[in-house]
Amino acid sequence: MALFDRFRRRRRRGLKTAGMAPGRRTYEAARRDRLFTSWIASALTSDAQLRMALPVLRARSRELAENADYARRFLKLLRSNVVGPQGIALKMRSRDERTGELDPDANLRIEERWRAWCRRGACTVDGRLSFEDLQELTIESVARDGELLLRKVRGFGNGFDFALQALEADHLDETHFDVLANGNEIRMGIEVNRWGRPVAYHVRTRHPGDDTVRGGGMLREFERIPAEDLNHAYMAERPTQSRGVPWLHTAMTRINMLAGYEEAELVAARLGASKMGFYKTETGQEYQGDDKDDAGNLIQEAEPGVFEQLPKGWSVETFDPDHPTTAFAEFEKAIARGISAGANLSTHVLTNDPTGVTYSTGRIFELIDRSYYQALQRWMISTVVRPVFEDWLTIQLDAGHLPLPARKIERFLAGARWQPRGWAWVDPQKEADGDRTAYALGVKSLTEIAGEKGRDLEEVFEEIAAERKLAAALGIVIDASGGKASAAAPPPAAMED
Secondary structure, X not given: OHHHHHHHHHHHHHHHHOOOOOOOOOOHHHOOOHHHOOOOXXXXXXXXXXXXXXXXXXXXXXXXXXXXXXHHHHHHHHHHHHHOOOOOEEEEOOEOOOOOOEOHHXXXXXXXXXXXXXXXXXXXXXXXXXXXXXXXHHHHXXXXXXXXXXXXXXXXXXXXXXXXXXXXHHHEOOOOEEXXXXXXXXXXXXXXXXXXXXXXXXXXXXXXXXXXXXXXXXHHOEEEEEHHHEEEEEOOOOOOOOOOOOOOOOOHHHHHHHHHHHHHXXXXXXXXXXXXXXXXXXXXXXXXXOEEOOOOOEEOOOOOXXXXXXXXXXXXXEOOOOOXXXXXXXXXXXXXXXHHHHHOOOHHHHOOOOOOOOXXXXXXXXXXXXXXXXXXXXXHHHHHHHHHHHHHHHHHHHOOOOOOOHHHHHHHXXXXXXXXXXXXXXXXXXXXXXXXXXXXXXXXXXXXXXXXXXXXXHHHHHHHHHHHHHHHHHOEEEEOOOOEEEEOOOOHHHHHO
């Protein structure tokens, strides 16, 4: 019993030396000993952490987007799946305030005017992008750089009195902190009030990395832009975070190291495939070679399948590196899984390698990826598309560009619906059967089914009605149950003729 008591006392002393109170339990991840010395424990705010790290993170993320395959594919997947070929489209469903029915005249006028503004040459100040192009640029810039600035230029001379200017995040100085006389603070280039609400943005008049302009004076000039005239698109991960972080920041180290490792293996494999060797002698006599070039370098001619007789006393030492190693493929897959986790996408999708993926597992991961894309679509609508539309519509009504009463703007804004892209399945028959069953059970509507495919139900019905009208005019009977079409029987009058 005395021996057991002595053991317990020693154990308590051991706990105390580890920085814990005797007999007290704590979180394992909060330990402070030699095993956790490299684990940084900081209580800094998000802005304090980003103040010096953000420029480096942004620059490295851009370098990977330019030269690393996985980073580039990640950005292109976001472009094609979040925005898609048609962009996030507007569908007006405003209703008449008296009858409660849809107001087709007002809806059509707003949609046509919006489509005209979305064309290339109208929606941006430089006239280079359509609004669909700008949506793609936004999602890629925010993912790569962490944020994007969209300036709203009111009164622009494009026939709409409204245009957008895209500015990279570098126009906001991360080191710009100040306290103003009115009590507002400038945090990382953003002026906020006492509640942390953005009031204005202090934007550089020129990009700090623009070395095409001589003289650095203009690069240090700032312009104060009111918050209502600038859309700061980024995704915050902490409550008081003022700036956005590149989305691949946890995977950037792996991507860079893997690219370097692949390059080293590729060079080693190329050397190994050359099957080169060295001539040597026991006396260390200098090798003469076959000839010398103009610079005095030795030349040794080599032909496939040829063996040469060496001078007396000479031997050959082969150089045959074993690369790539047998563990190369599995090692690369393991690293790719970590990169995919940082990108929040399935590994076989990011790496474009479906090896070993069955239809069932592929479908499961596809659903997970699509949920992620849909979340980003909702973010795009709420952060970028809808705010731009609200300002655009207000200006169109106030300026008289739309022959509609400005007092009904709230009703028009409430009737705006946004249709992002949808997706089709590899096996459409099974999906159609599932949709049919869900609709019959009353747990799924036709509007929801069409929306999942990226279509608007009213537009689908209009197309069907037009097709049926055309078919009837041409005397074609469409069998909807079997999907077959045949010529209609001629009417009796035609038969008599």
